[in-house]
Amino acid sequence: MASDILIRILDPSDAEAFRSLRLEALTVAPEAFGASYEEDASIPLETMRARLSASPNAVFGAFADRALVGVAGFAVYDRVKARHKGVLWGVYVKADWRGHHVGKRLVQRVIDHASRHVIMLEAAVGLANDGARRTYHGLGFKPYGVQRKALKVGDMFYDEELLYLDLPQPGGA
Ligand SMILES: CC(C)(COP(=O)(O)OP(=O)(O)OC[C@H]1O[C@@H](n2cnc3c(N)ncnc32)[C@H](O)[C@@H]1OP(=O)(O)O)[C@@H](O)C(=O)NCCC(=O)NCCS
Known part of the structure:
Protein backbone atom coordinates (compact mmCIF):
# COMPACT_ATOMS: atom_id res chain seq x y z
CA MET A 1 0.00 0.00 0.00
CA ALA A 2 1.28 3.45 -0.90
CA SER A 3 0.40 4.75 2.58
CA ASP A 4 3.01 2.36 3.99
CA ILE A 5 5.72 4.07 1.96
CA LEU A 6 8.32 5.93 3.99
CA ILE A 7 10.07 8.86 2.31
CA ARG A 8 13.36 10.22 3.63
CA ILE A 9 16.64 11.71 2.47
CA LEU A 10 19.18 9.03 1.57
CA ASP A 11 22.47 8.99 3.47
CA PRO A 12 25.82 7.38 2.64
CA SER A 13 24.68 4.02 4.06
CA ASP A 14 22.06 3.90 1.25
CA ALA A 15 24.70 4.11 -1.49
CA GLU A 16 24.45 0.47 -2.59
CA ALA A 17 20.65 0.47 -2.75
CA PHE A 18 20.67 3.82 -4.57
CA ARG A 19 23.24 2.63 -7.07
CA SER A 20 21.23 -0.50 -7.80
CA LEU A 21 17.96 1.42 -8.34
CA ARG A 22 19.70 4.09 -10.39
CA LEU A 23 21.24 1.48 -12.71
CA GLU A 24 17.82 -0.19 -13.04
CA ALA A 25 16.36 3.20 -14.03
CA LEU A 26 19.06 3.78 -16.63
CA THR A 27 18.45 0.29 -18.03
CA VAL A 28 14.65 0.37 -18.26
CA ALA A 29 14.16 4.03 -19.17
CA PRO A 30 17.39 5.30 -20.78
CA GLU A 31 15.52 8.02 -22.69
CA ALA A 32 14.28 9.54 -19.39
CA PHE A 33 17.70 10.46 -17.98
CA GLY A 34 20.67 12.54 -19.06
CA ALA A 35 23.18 10.02 -17.67
CA SER A 36 23.98 6.75 -19.41
CA TYR A 37 24.19 3.37 -17.68
CA GLU A 38 27.91 3.14 -18.46
CA GLU A 39 28.63 6.57 -16.97
CA ASP A 40 26.87 5.83 -13.69
CA ALA A 41 28.10 2.23 -13.46
CA SER A 42 31.66 3.57 -13.48
CA ILE A 43 31.10 5.89 -10.48
CA PRO A 44 32.95 4.41 -7.47
CA ALA A 58 19.80 15.59 -1.58
CA VAL A 59 18.31 12.40 -2.94
CA PHE A 60 14.94 11.45 -1.51
CA GLY A 61 14.11 7.76 -1.36
CA ALA A 62 10.76 5.96 -1.04
CA PHE A 63 10.94 2.77 1.01
CA ALA A 64 8.47 -0.11 1.11
CA ASP A 65 9.36 -2.64 3.80
CA ARG A 66 12.84 -1.13 3.90
CA ALA A 67 13.36 -1.73 0.17
CA LEU A 68 14.12 1.34 -1.94
CA VAL A 69 11.36 1.58 -4.57
CA GLY A 70 11.68 5.17 -5.78
CA VAL A 71 14.01 8.17 -5.83
CA ALA A 72 14.08 11.88 -6.71
CA GLY A 73 17.15 14.11 -6.58
CA PHE A 74 17.78 17.78 -5.87
CA ALA A 75 20.93 19.69 -6.78
CA VAL A 76 21.84 23.35 -6.46
CA TYR A 77 23.78 24.97 -9.29
CA ASP A 78 27.46 25.37 -8.35
CA ARG A 79 28.26 28.74 -9.86
CA VAL A 80 27.91 31.86 -7.70
CA LYS A 81 25.45 33.60 -10.02
CA ALA A 82 23.23 30.53 -10.31
CA ARG A 83 23.09 29.35 -6.71
CA HIS A 84 19.57 30.69 -6.30
CA LYS A 85 18.38 27.88 -8.61
CA GLY A 86 18.12 24.12 -8.18
CA VAL A 87 17.42 21.15 -10.41
CA LEU A 88 15.08 18.21 -9.94
CA TRP A 89 16.81 15.12 -11.33
CA GLY A 90 16.72 11.33 -11.40
CA VAL A 91 13.04 10.78 -10.67
CA TYR A 92 12.26 7.05 -10.83
CA VAL A 93 9.70 4.68 -9.34
CA LYS A 94 9.94 0.90 -9.70
CA ALA A 95 7.33 -0.40 -12.17
CA ASP A 96 5.36 -2.33 -9.50
CA TRP A 97 4.90 0.84 -7.44
CA ARG A 98 3.79 3.21 -10.19
CA GLY A 99 0.34 4.75 -10.18
CA HIS A 100 0.19 5.02 -6.36
CA HIS A 101 1.41 8.62 -6.06
CA VAL A 102 4.88 7.57 -4.98
CA GLY A 103 6.45 9.74 -7.70
CA LYS A 104 4.24 12.67 -6.76
CA ARG A 105 5.13 12.37 -3.07
CA LEU A 106 8.85 12.15 -3.88
CA VAL A 107 8.77 15.24 -6.09
CA GLN A 108 6.71 17.13 -3.49
CA ARG A 109 9.39 16.35 -0.91
CA VAL A 110 12.04 17.70 -3.28
CA ILE A 111 9.96 20.87 -3.75
CA ASP A 112 9.57 21.31 0.03
CA HIS A 113 13.31 20.83 0.54
CA ALA A 114 14.21 23.08 -2.40
CA SER A 115 12.02 25.87 -0.97
CA ARG A 116 14.40 26.16 1.95
CA HIS A 117 17.45 26.64 -0.29
CA VAL A 118 16.59 28.15 -3.67
CA ILE A 119 13.95 30.38 -5.26
CA MET A 120 13.47 28.37 -8.42
CA LEU A 121 13.46 24.68 -9.28
CA GLU A 122 14.11 23.51 -12.82
CA ALA A 123 13.41 20.19 -14.50
CA ALA A 124 13.58 18.66 -17.95
CA VAL A 125 11.25 15.91 -19.08
CA GLY A 126 10.90 13.88 -22.26
CA LEU A 127 8.23 15.45 -24.46
CA ALA A 128 6.73 11.99 -24.97
CA ASN A 129 6.93 11.04 -21.28
CA ASP A 130 3.26 11.58 -20.38
CA GLY A 131 3.52 10.09 -16.88
CA ALA A 132 6.39 12.31 -15.75
CA ARG A 133 4.95 15.40 -17.47
CA ARG A 134 1.63 14.89 -15.75
CA THR A 135 3.37 14.40 -12.41
CA TYR A 136 5.41 17.62 -12.74
CA HIS A 137 2.63 19.76 -14.22
CA GLY A 138 0.30 18.55 -11.45
CA LEU A 139 2.76 19.87 -8.86
CA GLY A 140 2.91 23.31 -10.44
CA PHE A 141 5.89 23.13 -12.81
CA LYS A 142 5.43 25.39 -15.85
CA PRO A 143 6.85 24.68 -19.29
CA TYR A 144 9.06 27.42 -20.77
CA GLY A 145 10.42 25.74 -23.85
CA VAL A 146 11.36 22.62 -25.72
CA GLN A 147 14.90 21.53 -26.35
CA ARG A 148 14.94 19.64 -29.59
CA LYS A 149 17.13 16.54 -29.74
CA ALA A 150 18.09 17.06 -26.09
CA LEU A 151 19.18 13.44 -25.73
CA LYS A 152 20.52 10.81 -28.10
CA VAL A 153 20.08 7.20 -27.07
CA GLY A 154 21.46 4.82 -29.65
CA ASP A 155 20.27 6.21 -32.97
CA MET A 156 17.20 7.93 -31.52
CA PHE A 157 16.87 11.59 -30.59
CA TYR A 158 14.54 12.73 -27.80
CA ASP A 159 13.08 16.21 -27.36
CA GLU A 160 12.71 17.53 -23.83
CA GLU A 161 10.24 19.96 -22.28
CA LEU A 162 11.98 22.47 -20.01
CA LEU A 163 10.14 23.33 -16.80
CA TYR A 164 10.45 25.73 -13.90
CA LEU A 165 8.73 26.15 -10.58
CA ASP A 166 8.89 29.44 -8.67
CA LEU A 167 9.37 28.84 -4.95
CA PRO A 168 8.72 31.12 -2.03
CA GLN A 169 11.89 32.96 -0.95
CA PRO A 170 13.81 30.97 1.67
CA GLY A 171 12.91 32.39 5.06
CA GLY A 172 9.56 33.63 3.75
CA ALA A 173 10.90 36.99 2.50
C1 LIG B 1 7.27 9.20 -14.04
C2 LIG B 1 7.16 8.35 -12.79
C3 LIG B 1 8.24 8.75 -11.79
C4 LIG B 1 5.77 8.59 -12.16
O1 LIG B 1 5.73 7.88 -10.92
P1 LIG B 1 4.35 7.35 -10.32
O2 LIG B 1 4.58 7.02 -8.89
O3 LIG B 1 3.77 6.28 -11.17
O4 LIG B 1 3.45 8.66 -10.46
P2 LIG B 1 2.22 9.06 -9.54
O5 LIG B 1 1.42 7.83 -9.20
O6 LIG B 1 2.73 9.85 -8.39
O7 LIG B 1 1.37 9.97 -10.51
C5 LIG B 1 1.38 11.40 -10.43
C6 LIG B 1 0.32 11.92 -11.39
O8 LIG B 1 0.70 11.64 -12.74
C7 LIG B 1 -0.25 10.77 -13.35
N1 LIG B 1 0.49 9.74 -14.09
C8 LIG B 1 1.58 9.06 -13.66
N2 LIG B 1 1.99 8.20 -14.61
C9 LIG B 1 1.10 8.34 -15.64
C10 LIG B 1 1.00 7.73 -16.91
N3 LIG B 1 1.88 6.80 -17.34
N4 LIG B 1 0.01 8.15 -17.74
C11 LIG B 1 -0.86 9.10 -17.34
N5 LIG B 1 -0.83 9.72 -16.13
C12 LIG B 1 0.15 9.33 -15.31
C13 LIG B 1 -1.04 10.15 -12.22
O9 LIG B 1 -2.34 9.80 -12.63
C14 LIG B 1 -1.04 11.26 -11.20
O10 LIG B 1 -2.01 12.20 -11.51
P3 LIG B 1 -3.01 12.76 -10.36
O11 LIG B 1 -2.12 13.51 -9.39
O12 LIG B 1 -3.94 13.66 -11.12
O13 LIG B 1 -3.65 11.58 -9.72
C15 LIG B 1 7.28 6.83 -13.14
O14 LIG B 1 6.35 6.51 -14.14
C16 LIG B 1 8.66 6.41 -13.61
O15 LIG B 1 9.55 6.10 -12.80
N6 LIG B 1 8.87 6.38 -14.96
C17 LIG B 1 10.14 5.97 -15.55
C18 LIG B 1 11.26 6.98 -15.28
C19 LIG B 1 10.89 8.39 -15.68
O16 LIG B 1 10.27 8.62 -16.71
N7 LIG B 1 11.31 9.34 -14.83
C20 LIG B 1 11.10 10.76 -15.06
C21 LIG B 1 12.33 11.38 -15.60
S1 LIG B 1 12.05 13.10 -16.06
Whole structure:
Protein backbone atom coordinates (compact mmCIF):
# COMPACT_ATOMS: atom_id res chain seq x y z
CA MET A 1 0.00 0.00 0.00
CA ALA A 2 1.28 3.45 -0.90
CA SER A 3 0.40 4.75 2.58
CA ASP A 4 3.01 2.36 3.99
CA ILE A 5 5.72 4.07 1.96
CA LEU A 6 8.32 5.93 3.99
CA ILE A 7 10.07 8.86 2.31
CA ARG A 8 13.36 10.22 3.63
CA ILE A 9 16.64 11.71 2.47
CA LEU A 10 19.18 9.03 1.57
CA ASP A 11 22.47 8.99 3.47
CA PRO A 12 25.82 7.38 2.64
CA SER A 13 24.68 4.02 4.06
CA ASP A 14 22.06 3.90 1.25
CA ALA A 15 24.70 4.11 -1.49
CA GLU A 16 24.45 0.47 -2.59
CA ALA A 17 20.65 0.47 -2.75
CA PHE A 18 20.67 3.82 -4.57
CA ARG A 19 23.24 2.63 -7.07
CA SER A 20 21.23 -0.50 -7.80
CA LEU A 21 17.96 1.42 -8.34
CA ARG A 22 19.70 4.09 -10.39
CA LEU A 23 21.24 1.48 -12.71
CA GLU A 24 17.82 -0.19 -13.04
CA ALA A 25 16.36 3.20 -14.03
CA LEU A 26 19.06 3.78 -16.63
CA THR A 27 18.45 0.29 -18.03
CA VAL A 28 14.65 0.37 -18.26
CA ALA A 29 14.16 4.03 -19.17
CA PRO A 30 17.39 5.30 -20.78
CA GLU A 31 15.52 8.02 -22.69
CA ALA A 32 14.28 9.54 -19.39
CA PHE A 33 17.70 10.46 -17.98
CA GLY A 34 20.67 12.54 -19.06
CA ALA A 35 23.18 10.02 -17.67
CA SER A 36 23.98 6.75 -19.41
CA TYR A 37 24.19 3.37 -17.68
CA GLU A 38 27.91 3.14 -18.46
CA GLU A 39 28.63 6.57 -16.97
CA ASP A 40 26.87 5.83 -13.69
CA ALA A 41 28.10 2.23 -13.46
CA SER A 42 31.66 3.57 -13.48
CA ILE A 43 31.10 5.89 -10.48
CA PRO A 44 32.95 4.41 -7.47
CA LEU A 45 30.75 3.61 -4.47
CA GLU A 46 32.86 6.00 -2.39
CA THR A 47 31.96 8.87 -4.75
CA MET A 48 28.32 7.84 -4.51
CA ARG A 49 28.55 7.91 -0.70
CA ALA A 50 30.16 11.36 -0.80
CA ARG A 51 27.40 12.64 -3.09
CA LEU A 52 24.75 11.37 -0.71
CA SER A 53 26.26 13.41 2.09
CA ALA A 54 26.56 16.69 0.13
CA SER A 55 23.91 18.98 1.61
CA PRO A 56 21.84 20.91 0.57
CA ASN A 57 21.91 18.61 -2.43
CA ALA A 58 19.80 15.59 -1.58
CA VAL A 59 18.31 12.40 -2.94
CA PHE A 60 14.94 11.45 -1.51
CA GLY A 61 14.11 7.76 -1.36
CA ALA A 62 10.76 5.96 -1.04
CA PHE A 63 10.94 2.77 1.01
CA ALA A 64 8.47 -0.11 1.11
CA ASP A 65 9.36 -2.64 3.80
CA ARG A 66 12.84 -1.13 3.90
CA ALA A 67 13.36 -1.73 0.17
CA LEU A 68 14.12 1.34 -1.94
CA VAL A 69 11.36 1.58 -4.57
CA GLY A 70 11.68 5.17 -5.78
CA VAL A 71 14.01 8.17 -5.83
CA ALA A 72 14.08 11.88 -6.71
CA GLY A 73 17.15 14.11 -6.58
CA PHE A 74 17.78 17.78 -5.87
CA ALA A 75 20.93 19.69 -6.78
CA VAL A 76 21.84 23.35 -6.46
CA TYR A 77 23.78 24.97 -9.29
CA ASP A 78 27.46 25.37 -8.35
CA ARG A 79 28.26 28.74 -9.86
CA VAL A 80 27.91 31.86 -7.70
CA LYS A 81 25.45 33.60 -10.02
CA ALA A 82 23.23 30.53 -10.31
CA ARG A 83 23.09 29.35 -6.71
CA HIS A 84 19.57 30.69 -6.30
CA LYS A 85 18.38 27.88 -8.61
CA GLY A 86 18.12 24.12 -8.18
CA VAL A 87 17.42 21.15 -10.41
CA LEU A 88 15.08 18.21 -9.94
CA TRP A 89 16.81 15.12 -11.33
CA GLY A 90 16.72 11.33 -11.40
CA VAL A 91 13.04 10.78 -10.67
CA TYR A 92 12.26 7.05 -10.83
CA VAL A 93 9.70 4.68 -9.34
CA LYS A 94 9.94 0.90 -9.70
CA ALA A 95 7.33 -0.40 -12.17
CA ASP A 96 5.36 -2.33 -9.50
CA TRP A 97 4.90 0.84 -7.44
CA ARG A 98 3.79 3.21 -10.19
CA GLY A 99 0.34 4.75 -10.18
CA HIS A 100 0.19 5.02 -6.36
CA HIS A 101 1.41 8.62 -6.06
CA VAL A 102 4.88 7.57 -4.98
CA GLY A 103 6.45 9.74 -7.70
CA LYS A 104 4.24 12.67 -6.76
CA ARG A 105 5.13 12.37 -3.07
CA LEU A 106 8.85 12.15 -3.88
CA VAL A 107 8.77 15.24 -6.09
CA GLN A 108 6.71 17.13 -3.49
CA ARG A 109 9.39 16.35 -0.91
CA VAL A 110 12.04 17.70 -3.28
CA ILE A 111 9.96 20.87 -3.75
CA ASP A 112 9.57 21.31 0.03
CA HIS A 113 13.31 20.83 0.54
CA ALA A 114 14.21 23.08 -2.40
CA SER A 115 12.02 25.87 -0.97
CA ARG A 116 14.40 26.16 1.95
CA HIS A 117 17.45 26.64 -0.29
CA VAL A 118 16.59 28.15 -3.67
CA ILE A 119 13.95 30.38 -5.26
CA MET A 120 13.47 28.37 -8.42
CA LEU A 121 13.46 24.68 -9.28
CA GLU A 122 14.11 23.51 -12.82
CA ALA A 123 13.41 20.19 -14.50
CA ALA A 124 13.58 18.66 -17.95
CA VAL A 125 11.25 15.91 -19.08
CA GLY A 126 10.90 13.88 -22.26
CA LEU A 127 8.23 15.45 -24.46
CA ALA A 128 6.73 11.99 -24.97
CA ASN A 129 6.93 11.04 -21.28
CA ASP A 130 3.26 11.58 -20.38
CA GLY A 131 3.52 10.09 -16.88
CA ALA A 132 6.39 12.31 -15.75
CA ARG A 133 4.95 15.40 -17.47
CA ARG A 134 1.63 14.89 -15.75
CA THR A 135 3.37 14.40 -12.41
CA TYR A 136 5.41 17.62 -12.74
CA HIS A 137 2.63 19.76 -14.22
CA GLY A 138 0.30 18.55 -11.45
CA LEU A 139 2.76 19.87 -8.86
CA GLY A 140 2.91 23.31 -10.44
CA PHE A 141 5.89 23.13 -12.81
CA LYS A 142 5.43 25.39 -15.85
CA PRO A 143 6.85 24.68 -19.29
CA TYR A 144 9.06 27.42 -20.77
CA GLY A 145 10.42 25.74 -23.85
CA VAL A 146 11.36 22.62 -25.72
CA GLN A 147 14.90 21.53 -26.35
CA ARG A 148 14.94 19.64 -29.59
CA LYS A 149 17.13 16.54 -29.74
CA ALA A 150 18.09 17.06 -26.09
CA LEU A 151 19.18 13.44 -25.73
CA LYS A 152 20.52 10.81 -28.10
CA VAL A 153 20.08 7.20 -27.07
CA GLY A 154 21.46 4.82 -29.65
CA ASP A 155 20.27 6.21 -32.97
CA MET A 156 17.20 7.93 -31.52
CA PHE A 157 16.87 11.59 -30.59
CA TYR A 158 14.54 12.73 -27.80
CA ASP A 159 13.08 16.21 -27.36
CA GLU A 160 12.71 17.53 -23.83
CA GLU A 161 10.24 19.96 -22.28
CA LEU A 162 11.98 22.47 -20.01
CA LEU A 163 10.14 23.33 -16.80
CA TYR A 164 10.45 25.73 -13.90
CA LEU A 165 8.73 26.15 -10.58
CA ASP A 166 8.89 29.44 -8.67
CA LEU A 167 9.37 28.84 -4.95
CA PRO A 168 8.72 31.12 -2.03
CA GLN A 169 11.89 32.96 -0.95
CA PRO A 170 13.81 30.97 1.67
CA GLY A 171 12.91 32.39 5.06
CA GLY A 172 9.56 33.63 3.75
CA ALA A 173 10.90 36.99 2.50
C1 LIG B 1 7.27 9.20 -14.04
C2 LIG B 1 7.16 8.35 -12.79
C3 LIG B 1 8.24 8.75 -11.79
C4 LIG B 1 5.77 8.59 -12.16
O1 LIG B 1 5.73 7.88 -10.92
P1 LIG B 1 4.35 7.35 -10.32
O2 LIG B 1 4.58 7.02 -8.89
O3 LIG B 1 3.77 6.28 -11.17
O4 LIG B 1 3.45 8.66 -10.46
P2 LIG B 1 2.22 9.06 -9.54
O5 LIG B 1 1.42 7.83 -9.20
O6 LIG B 1 2.73 9.85 -8.39
O7 LIG B 1 1.37 9.97 -10.51
C5 LIG B 1 1.38 11.40 -10.43
C6 LIG B 1 0.32 11.92 -11.39
O8 LIG B 1 0.70 11.64 -12.74
C7 LIG B 1 -0.25 10.77 -13.35
N1 LIG B 1 0.49 9.74 -14.09
C8 LIG B 1 1.58 9.06 -13.66
N2 LIG B 1 1.99 8.20 -14.61
C9 LIG B 1 1.10 8.34 -15.64
C10 LIG B 1 1.00 7.73 -16.91
N3 LIG B 1 1.88 6.80 -17.34
N4 LIG B 1 0.01 8.15 -17.74
C11 LIG B 1 -0.86 9.10 -17.34
N5 LIG B 1 -0.83 9.72 -16.13
C12 LIG B 1 0.15 9.33 -15.31
C13 LIG B 1 -1.04 10.15 -12.22
O9 LIG B 1 -2.34 9.80 -12.63
C14 LIG B 1 -1.04 11.26 -11.20
O10 LIG B 1 -2.01 12.20 -11.51
P3 LIG B 1 -3.01 12.76 -10.36
O11 LIG B 1 -2.12 13.51 -9.39
O12 LIG B 1 -3.94 13.66 -11.12
O13 LIG B 1 -3.65 11.58 -9.72
C15 LIG B 1 7.28 6.83 -13.14
O14 LIG B 1 6.35 6.51 -14.14
C16 LIG B 1 8.66 6.41 -13.61
O15 LIG B 1 9.55 6.10 -12.80
N6 LIG B 1 8.87 6.38 -14.96
C17 LIG B 1 10.14 5.97 -15.55
C18 LIG B 1 11.26 6.98 -15.28
C19 LIG B 1 10.89 8.39 -15.68
O16 LIG B 1 10.27 8.62 -16.71
N7 LIG B 1 11.31 9.34 -14.83
C20 LIG B 1 11.10 10.76 -15.06
C21 LIG B 1 12.33 11.38 -15.60
S1 LIG B 1 12.05 13.10 -16.06
